[in-house]
Amino acid sequence: MRKVTLYIAASLDGYIARPNGDTSWLHNEKYTLAGEDFGYSAFLQSIDTTLMGHSTYKAIQGFDAPFPYPGTTNYVFSRSGHQGNEHVQFVQQDVAAFAKGLKQQQGQNIWLIGGGEINTLLLNAGLIDELILTSIPIILGNGIPLFAKGAQERQLQVLESQSYKNGFVQLRLKPT
Ligand SMILES: NC(=O)c1ccc[n+]([C@@H]2O[C@H](COP(=O)([O-])OP(=O)(O)OC[C@H]3O[C@@H](n4cnc5c(N)ncnc54)[C@H](OP(=O)(O)O)[C@@H]3O)[C@@H](O)[C@H]2O)c1
Structure with a gap:
């Protein structure tokens, strides 16, 4: 499957964006390491589908850049109907039921991009198989949490951990 x-x-205090959705703190040039992409391109090669919440999609649309995932099938969850485009399809049906159905189809793995609301829905439904969490050495103090309110307690097994010279720490985790 x-x-x-x-x-x-996420920031050290568990935020994926500032309260206004800003993620520019992730891309601070002081974090750049020559020739290092923190496993991103290898990960991208292992997936053919992405899932994201409407707020995350709106944040992506706000970037002054072309759509970043043109080579994958991209689903955006929203409770209201929206017209898709050449890059994304909107999904209004139950998030967990839709993800469960996708997992049973043939294909490569699926990237849950976020954000916090969709993460919680899929975590609580037991549909997240793995997390690759890069901890950024910054405390934001406030923001949009990695998991929105309502996330159920879960134990996680650490499968791998890696620290980088710029202070990033990446954990590969599996909910048990
Ligand atoms: N640090 C990172 O690596 C990273 C990664 C991803 C995202 N982010 C950031 O996270 C922020 C967004 O996170 P978020 O938690 O606010 O929002 P989100 O999870 O991206 O999206 C929330 C939206 O999803 C839809 N939704 C929620 N529950 C639903 C349900 N049961 N059924 C169908 N649709 C549902 C709703 O859209 P409608 O209002 O249209 O109904 C809701 O407003 C953005 O700022 C983004 O940049 C950061």
């Missing part, structure tokens, strides 16, 4: 992996970066 296809794996759903939450591949995401």
Whole structure:
């Protein structure tokens, strides 16, 4: 069965964006390491589908850049109907039921991009197989949490950990 992996970066205090959705702190040039992409391109090669919440999609649309995932099938969850485009399809049906159905189809693995609301829905439904969490050495103090309110307690097994010279620490985790 296809794996759903939450591949995401968070501040030390567990935020994935500032309260206004800003993620520019992730891309601070002081974090750049020559020739290092923190496993991103290898991960991208292992997936053919992405899942994201509407707020995350809106944040991506706000970037001054072309759509970043043109080579994958991209689903955006929203409670209301929206017209898709050449890059994304909107999904109004139950998030967990849709993800469960996708996992049973043939294909490569699935990247759960986020954000916090969708992460919680899929975590609580037991549909996240793996997390690859990059911890960024910054405390934001406030923001959009990695898991929105309502996340159920889960134990996680650490499968791998790696630290980088720029202070990033990446954990590969499996909910048990
Ligand atoms: N640090 C990182 O690596 C990273 C990664 C991903 C995202 N982010 C950031 O995270 C922020 C967004 O996170 P978020 O937690 O606010 O929002 P989110 O999970 O991305 O999206 C929330 C939206 O998803 C839809 N939704 C929620 N529950 C649903 C349900 N049961 N059924 C169908 N649709 C549902 C709703 O859209 P409608 O309002 O249209 O109904 C809701 O407003 C953005 O700022 C983004 O940049 C950061």
